[in-house]
Every structure is written in C-alpha cells, then in structure tokens.
Amino acid sequence: MVQFLRFATLRAALAFFTLCLVSFIVFSLMEMVPGDCAERYLAFKNSQGAMISIADIEFERVRLGLHKPFLQRWATWLFNAFQGEFGDSCILRLNINQLLGQKIWLSIGICLGSLVLAYAIAIPVGIIAATSRNPFLNNGLRLVSYLGLALPNFLLALMVMLFSTVVFGNSLTGLFSPEFRDAPWNTAKVLDFLGHVWLPVFILGWSATAFAIQTVRALLSDEIGKLYVTAAAARGVSGRRLLMRYPARHALSPIINSLGFDLNRIFNELPIVALILTLTEAGSLLIEALARSNDQQLAGAIIFFLTGCIIAINFITDIVLALVDPRIRRSILG
Amino acid sequence: MSRLIDVENLTLQFDTDEGRITAVDDVSFSLDAGKIMGLVGESGSGKSVTAKSLMKLNPRNAVYGENTKITLHLDDGPVDVMSLQNDHEMKVVRGGSISLIFQEPMASFAPAISIGDQMIEQLLIHTSFSKSQAKEVSIEMLDRVGISDPSMRFSQYAFELSGGMRQRAMIAMALSTKPKLLIADEPTTALDVTIQAQVIDLMKDLVTEFGMGIIFITHDLGVIAQTADNVAVMYLGRLVEQGTVRDVIRSPAHPYTRGLLAALPTLDDIDAPLTPIPGDIPSPLERPSGCVYNTRCQEFIGPRCSAKVPVFSQIDAGHAAACHLYDRAGDAE
Numbered sequence: 001m002v003q004f005l006r007f008a009t010l011r012a013a014l015a016f017f018t019l020c021l022v023s024f025i026v027f028s029l030m031e032m033v034p035g036d037c038a039e040r041y042l043a044f045k046n047s048q049g050a051m052i053s054i055a056d057i058e059f060e061r062v063r064l065g066l067h068k069p070f071l072q073r074w075a076t077w078l079f080n081a082f083q084g085e086f087g088d089s090c091i092l093r094l095n096i097n098q099l100l101g102q103k104i105w106l107s108i109g110i111c112l113g114s115l116v117l118a119y120a121i122a123i124p125v126g127i128i129a130a131t132s133r134n135p136f137l138n139n140g141l142r143l144v145s146y147l148g149l150a151l152p153n154f155l156l157a158l159m160v161m162l163f164s165t166v167v168f169g170n171s172l173t174g175l176f177s178p179e180f181r182d183a184p185w186n187t188a189k190v191l192d193f194l195g196h197v198w199l200p201v202f203i204l205g206w207s208a209t210a211f212a213i214q215t216v217r218a219l220l221s222d223e224i225g226k227l228y229v230t231a232a233a234a235r236g237v238s239g240r241r242l243l244m245r246y247p248a249r250h251a252l253s254p255i256i257n258s259l260g261f262d263l264n265r266i267f268n269e270l271p272i273v274a275l276i277l278t279l280t281e282a283g284s285l286l287i288e289a290l291a292r293s294n295d296q297q298l299a300g301a302i303i304f305f306l307t308g309c310i311i312a313i314n315f316i317t318d319i320v321l322a323l324v325d326p327r328i329r330r331s332i333l334g
Numbered sequence: 335m336s337r338l339i340d341v342e343n344l345t346l347q348f349d350t351d352e353g354r355i356t357a358v359d360d361v362s363f364s365l366d367a368g369k370i371m372g373l374v375g376e377s378g379s380g381k382s383v384t385a386k387s388l389m390k391l392n393p394r395n396a397v398y399g400e401n402t403k404i405t406l407h408l409d410d411g412p413v414d415v416m417s418l419q420n421d422h423e424m425k426v427v428r429g430g431s432i433s434l435i436f437q438e439p440m441a442s443f444a445p446a447i448s449i450g451d452q453m454i455e456q457l458l459i460h461t462s463f464s465k466s467q468a469k470e471v472s473i474e475m476l477d478r479v480g481i482s483d484p485s486m487r488f489s490q491y492a493f494e495l496s497g498g499m500r501q502r503a504m505i506a507m508a509l510s511t512k513p514k515l516l517i518a519d520e521p522t523t524a525l526d527v528t529i530q531a532q533v534i535d536l537m538k539d540l541v542t543e544f545g546m547g548i549i550f551i552t553h554d555l556g557v558i559a560q561t562a563d564n565v566a567v568m569y570l571g572r573l574v575e576q577g578t579v580r581d582v583i584r585s586p587a588h589p590y591t592r593g594l595l596a597a598l599p600t601l602d603d604i605d606a607p608l609t610p611i612p613g614d615i616p617s618p619l620e621r622p623s624g625c626v627y628n629t630r631c632q633e634f635i636g637p638r639c640s641a642k643v644p645v646f647s648q649i650d651a652g653h654a655a656a657c658h659l660y661d662r663a664g665d666a667e
Contacts, residue, residue, distance in 0.1 A: 133394070231442035234391055235456040235507070236429035238421035245455075250446055326446050326491050 007332045008319055015315040020078060022307045023300075027074045030296035036066050037090040037297070044091065077300075086301035089289075096301045100282060104305050106175065107274075107282040111266045111309075113201040118208035118262065123255075126216025127248060130224060141213065148210020153269045157203050157276045172199050173278045181280070203273055204266050212262060219254050223247035253325045260314040267306050282306075337407050338367045338515055338547040339388070345399025346380075346387055354397070355618045357383045359571040359626075365564075367514065370541060370548040372562035372579070374555060374594070378615050380571040381551045385517045388549075389427045389434060390418060406431060408514060430460045433508035437520035439500035443492035450488035453507050460511045475506040479536060498529035502536070509540060516540075517549045522557060534561055555598055559583050567591050570615060570626040576646070577653030587655035589633045625658065633659060 035043075038060035042052045061067050065076075080087065086096040129141045164172045175196050180189045223229070224247045232246050274283035282302050289299040322328050346358040358380045365371050373381050386392050388404060404415035408431055418424045426432075436442040443449060453472035457463050463471065469488070476484035479502040492500055501521065508516060518537065522530040534557065541548055550562055558565055558579065565582045567575040567590065575588040586592045593611035600606060613630040616622060622629045628639040638658050647660035 227436060227438065227441040228444045230391065231434075231436060232444065232452075234389055234428055234434040235452075236425045236459045237455065238424075238428075245447070246444055250444065253446075324446075326448070327493060330491070330494065 003332060004322070007322060011315055011318050015311045019304075019308055019311050022311075023078050023081065023304055024074060026300050026303050026307075027077060030300050031070060033296060036061070038064055038066055041090060041093075081301070081304055086304075087297055089295050089298045091295045092298075096298055099298065100285070100301065100305075103280065103282045103285060104302070106279075107270060107306075108309055110197060110200050110204065110279075110281065111263060111270060113197070114204035114208055114266050115259065115263050117201055117205035118212045118266075119255075119259070121205075121209050122212030122216050126213050127220060127243070129213065129217040130220035131243065141217075145210040145213045148207050149214070151207070153203055153207055154272045154276055156206060157200075157273050160199065160203065161276070172196070175200075175279050175281065200273055200277055200279060203277075204269055207269070208262050208266055211265070212258070215258050216251070216255060219251040220247055223251045226250075253321055253328070256317050256321050256324070260310065260317050263313050264310050267310060336367050338365050338369075339407065340364045340403075340405045341384075341388070342403040342405075343399065343401040344384065344387055344404065345402055346383060346392065347397045347399075348393070349395040349397060352619055356621060357396075357571055357618065358387065359621075360399075361568070361571075361573050363566050363573065363576065365515070365547045365549065367547050368541060368545050369564065370538075370550055370562045372558035372565045373549055373551045373568060374553065374558055374565060375568035376553055376615055378570075378618070379568045381568055382519050384568070385434065385519055385549060385551055388415065388515075388517065389432055390415065390424060391428065391434075406515070425460060429456055429511055429513070431513050432515045432517065433511065433513040434517045434519065435501075435504050435508045435521050437523050439497075439504040440492055442504060443500070445491065445493060448489050448491055449495075449503050449507070453488070453510055456507060457510055472506075472510055475510045476503060479503070479506040479509075480532075481506070497525060498532065501525060501529070501533055505533070505536065505540075509544065512544065513546060515547045515549065517551070519551045520553070521550075523552065523554070530557070537561070555583065555594055567594070570618070570621060572626050573646075573656065574627065575655040575657075577649070581650060581653040585649075587649045587653065587660065588627075588657050589631050589659075590627050591655075593630075593632065625656075635659065 038057050042057055042060060046052045065073065077087075084097070086100075088094060089096050089099055092099065125141065129138060132138060161171050161173065164170055175193060176189070177192050177196075180192045183189055226247070229242070229246050232242055237246070271283035271287045273279075274281055275287050278284070282305070286299060286302045286306075289295040289302065322332055341364070342362045344358055344361040345356070348355045348357055361380075361384060363371070373384065375381050383392060387398070387402075388406075398416065402416055406413040406415055406427065408426075413426060413431075415427055418427065443452060450469065450472060453475070454465060454468040457468035457471060458465070461468070473484045473488050476487055481487050481499060481502050487495065487499070487503065492503075495503060505521075516537075521537070522533050525533060537548065537550075538561065540546075550558065552558060562579050565575075565577060565579050566573050567582070567588065569590050575582060575586065575591045577587075582591060583595065586595055590611070596609045597611060599608055611630055612632075616626075616629060622640065624638070624640040624642050625631070625644050628634060631639065635658060642658070644656045644658045644661055646654040646656045648654050649660060
C-alpha cells in the first residue's frame with residue numbers, strides 16, 4: 001500500500017512537472033509572437049481614432065507588468081494558473097475566468113462524451129470482430145471503420161449540416177437553442193443541451209470509434225492466438241468464460257493505455273468541428289483567440305486547461321493500469 | 335494392464351487458403367494405463383497435432399478423417415472422443431481425464447491471473463469441490479511436485495517463478511484433477527539439463543503413484559530412452575515405426591529412425607562427425623507419393639518406394655515398421 005501511494009505520488013509529481021513544462025512552451029510561444037499585449041491593445045485603440053504615443057505604450061507595459069523579465073512573468077502566470085486565475089484577456093479586457101466560464105467544462109464534457117461513446121461501441125464490436133468467422137460481418141465492420149478513419153471529421157460535420165438543412169430545415173448547429181443561450185441551468189435547458197450536444201459528440205466519436213474498433217480487434221486477435229488461451233481450453237475452460245477471462249482480460253491493459261492517446265486525438269479535432277457547428281465552447285474560442293484576435297492570454301489559458309485534462313487522464317490510466325495488471329503492479333511493489 | 339486409449343486411423347487435415355493440408359495421416363496406436371509412450375519426430379511431423387486431436391483441441395479449420403476413431407477407456411465405460419460435441423461433453427477429455435502440459439510453461443499460464451486462481455478454476459470445472467477445498471488440493475499438489483512454500487507460490491503469477499518451478503506448477507495443475515492420461519508436449523525442451531532430469535523423474539514417479547498413462551512428445555531420443563516404455567516414430571504425419579524403447583533404440587528398423595539415431599551427438603567420441611539426415615522435411619503442401627520418407631531415404635529400393643504407401647510389417651513381437659524393406663507381401667507382387 002505504501003509502495004502504491006509512493007508510485008501514485010511519483011506519477012502525480014511527474015504529471016505536474018509535465019504540465020509546468022507544457023505551460024512553459026505555451027508561454028514561450030505566446031512570447032515569440034511579435035508585439036506584446038500593450039502594443040496590440042493600443043494599436044487597436046489607435047485604429048478607433050485615439051492618438052497614441054510611445055510613452056503611452058510604455059506606461060501600459062508597466063501597468064500590465066510586461067517590463068519584468070520573461071521567466072519571472074512565466075512563474076507568476078504559472079502560479080496564478082494553478083490557482084485558477086488566468087488574468088484578463090488582452091484584447092477583450094475581460095477576466096478570462098468569466099470569459100471561459102462553463103465553456104471549458106462544455107468542451108471537456110464533449111470530448112469525454114465522445115471518448116466514452118467510442119469505447120462503449122468499440123469494445124463489444126471489437127470483440128465480435130475478433131471472434132466472428134462471418135466474412136460479411138468482418139468485411140462490413142472493416143469497411144465502416146475504414147470510412148471512419150478516412151473521412152475527416154470536419155467533412156462529416158459539413159455533410160450532416162447540409163443534409164439536415166436540406167431535409168429538416170434545421171442546420172443542427174450550436175449547443176443551445178437561442179432562448180436558452182443565456183438562461184440559467186434548469187431541466188428544460190439540460191434537455192435542450194442534450195438535444196444539441198449529441199451531434200458534436202457523434203462526429204468526434206465517429207473516427208475515434210473507428211480507430212478504437214481497430215485497436216480492440218487487433219489486440220484481442222493477438223491475445224486469442226496465444227498459447228495460454230489454448231492451455232486454458234485444454235483445462236476445460238470454455239465459451240464466454242474462456243473469452244472474457246483469458247484473451248479479453250489480457251487485452252484490457254493496452255486498451256486502457258490507448259485511452260489517453262484517443263482523448264488527445266479528440267481534443268485535437270474539437271476546435272475545427274466546433275467552428276463548423278458554431279459551438280459556443282472553448283474549442284471555438286481557442287481558434288478565435290489564436291487565429292483572429294491573437295489573444296495570447298486567452299489561448300494560453302485554454303491550452304493549459306486542455307493539456308491539463310490530457311495529463312490528468314494519462315495519470316488516471318497509469319493508476320488504473322497498475323491496479324488491474326499484476327505485471328505492472330508487481331513491478332511497482334517490487 | 336488395462337487399455338487406456340485406442341487411436342485408430344487418425345487422419346486430420348487443415349482447410350487453408352492453399353488447399354487442404356494433411357497433418358496426420360492414418361495414425362493408429364494404443365496405450366495402456368501406467369505406461370509411457372514416446373512420440374518422436376522432427377518439428378512439423380504432426381506430433382503436437384496428434385496429441386491435440388485426443389482432446390479435439392485443433393483449430394476450427396481442422397477436418398478429421400471419416401474412419402478416425404479415438405476411444406478412451408475409463409472406469410465407467412469407454413468414451414468415443416470423436417462423437418463429443420459441445421463444450422460440456424468435451425470437459426472429460428479437456429482437463430478431466432486427459433491433461434496436457436506444454437513445452438513453454440510461461441506461455442501456457444495466463445500472465446495476469448495468479449497460478450492459484452487458474453488451478454482452482456480447473457478444479458471447479460471438473461470436480462464438485464468447494465472453493466476452499468479446491469485451494470487446499472491445489473496447494474497440496476504444488477507441494478507434491480516439489481515446490482517449496484506452496485501456499486506463497488499459489489498466490490503468485492507465472493512471471494514470478496523460475497523456469498523449473500513453472501514447469502512443476504504446470505505439472506501440478508495438470509495432475510490436480512487426477513487425469514487418466516497425461517499428454518506432455520515437449521515438457522523438458524525449454525529446461526536446463528539438470529532441471530530436465532528432475533522433471534522427468536517427477537513424471538515417472540507420478541505415473542507409478544497415480545497409475546496413469548503418459549504420451550510424451552519430443553524430438554529428443556535421448557530423453558525417450560530414459561523415460562518411455564514404448565516409442566512411436568512419426569514422419570510427415572505418418573507413423574513409421576513402433577515398438578518398445580529397447581527394440582527401437584537398439585535395433586531401429588525404419589531408415590528414418592536409423593537416421594534420427596545417427597544424428598544424435600555422442601559423448602564417447604567427441605571427434606565423431608554428426609551425420610544429419612540429408613534434405614529437409616518436405617512442405618505439407620507437397621507430400622511425397624508412396625512412402626512419405628522416400629525423398630530423403632538412404633535405403634531407397636526402387637520405384638515401389640515412391641509409388642506405394644508401405645504398411646506396417648512385424649519385425650519382432652511388439653516391434654513394427656512401415657517400410658518396403660520388410661514388406662514380404664510386397665516382394666511377391
């Protein structure tokens with residue numbers, strides 16, 4: 001138990017370190033973009049007709065603390081970030097926490113939903129694909145999963161929108177109906193949300209599912225061919241018990257391993273799908289901040305959240321792996 | 335001595351993309367209780383496939399010949415193995431009255447299930463023991479095969495045991511259901527010579543103690559000479575020679591058996607060159623016509639060898655070889 005706690009602590013420390021490192025990279029990238037926040041904001045003012053002098057810019061810099069050394073500013077930013085305080089958006093002059101608000105949780109929810117959907121489908125289907133000898137079923141599944149792998153998510157999103165607009169007169173975009181957009185959460189709003197959110201979850205889950213089916217099928221076929229399965233059959237273990245307790249049980253560890261990887265993929269695909277479906281969540285805000293307004297503080301905060309999430313899921317899968325796989329457990333406990 | 339198993343005309347083919355491959359061709363043998371039979375041959379000769387046939391454990395593309403008949407003689411009557419259909423019926427030949435141990439015990443224990451759990455599972459399938467009784471029997475069995483601290487080993491995993499220990503645990507598991515027949519598929523090949531001797535002694539002891547029969551599969555004639563009562567030599571899916579160990583090793587009749595024995599290294603004369611059998615074992619896709627060994631035979635005696643499949647001829651009492659050299663009836667033709 002003590003060793004296990006030590007292992008968990010070590011992994012947590014490692015995860016924390018990774019997060020710091022990522023934040024450093026994000027912060028450095030923000031730094032490398034020409035022009036700092038003060039210049040950009042005042043340039044924006046300038047375009048509105050105000051007269052701006054160099055002295056004004058310098059004054060603004062000092063006000064924002066931009067004159068301090070890079071590392072010191074990063075350390076401050078990181079310190080505040082871990083306390084959940086990301087400062088103000090440079091261009092919008094709004095507190096980032098207010099700006100992000102529930103959007104970040106919507107994004108994380110959509111991604112986790114897609115991941116759960118993907119594996120809820122992939123595990124049973126992958127098991128069937130690995131054990132079935134029916135050529136029609138196997139080739140059918142293969143075709144569907146190749147389609148899932150080959151068809152880009154944004155194209156799928158566009159196709160669904162187009163189809164729905166032509167047939168139903170409803171483009172299925174957004175996360176809320178207009179009347180609920182700013183309403184407080186209640187049952188009606190939750191139902192409305194669920195009525196909208198299934199589409200992005202489906203689209204993001206589509207290729208993840210295809211990918212996960214291939215993973216599950218390959219891992220399980222691999223295990224089924226191993227000698228210990230024949231050995232178990234030779235001892236009289238049979239049927240579903242043989243399948244679930246032997247190859248399926250042993251294919252579980254690498255599948256758990258692939259969860260973190262798949263979540264990463266889904267996160268990568270979220271912003272573009274969000275843009276097409278005009279979702280009001282953090283992914284679209286990230287594109288907005290990065291590509292349009294060049295709002296580094298906002299973009300940094302979002303990336304920090306998303307990577308934090310990926311690191312957290314990898315931390316969790318590491319711990320779960322150690323719990324379910326005696327080979328890993330014993331290597332920790334010595 | 336009572337008869338334990340009769341195998342008659344065992345023929346087994348595999349349906350593959352390249353066509354139907356013959357793995358075992360018209361093999362017949364018998365084994366009495368309390369005896370050890372060695373099944374010898376090079377890799378690819380069909381030894382393992384033959385052994386697995388006794389448990390109907392071959393893959394789904396296996397097709398058994400129509401005349402194949404395998405009869406297991408148990409205390410409560412004979413069992414026709416070929417007629418066993420579902421998993422429930424097959425329990426008797428899978429871990430019940432027949433147990434199988436493998437060459438590689440590491441690969442035959444599931445890596446993420448403890449040894450004890452796998453032993454209990456088998457006992458619960460085949461006996462009416464409760465879980466705690468099954469645990470007791472398993473630990474007793476581990477102790478019996480010479481594993482020290484059996485109750486600790488019971489809760490360990492295969493990867494935590496040494497090679498010899500794993501093989502012992504494997505034997506303990508195979509014997510825990512008190513099978514009548516133990517099939518040992520190259521059980522000592524992966525072991526050090528010293529441990530090999532221990533494991534062989536252990537198996538001999540257990541035969542005496544439990545009164546069961548063993549089919550010992552190996553390519554190592556040296557091991558067979560120490561272990562078995564009878565030998566059957568297999569080449570490319572066919573039996574070519576059968577007899578007592580003494581007869582077959584001392585006066586091998588079939589040219590293939592002679593070749594195998596000549597290929598054995600000897601410690602008496604370390605300068606003596608090894609004499610391997612020339613040529614390679616042919617692909618099962620290109621089985622030679624006539625005698626399957628005729629393409630490599632050093633004592634080839636003419637077109638008969640490549641035209642006609644030789645039948646078994648009696649050499650001595652209880653010693654027979656399938657070779658045209660001894661086929662008196664064939665001479666008359």
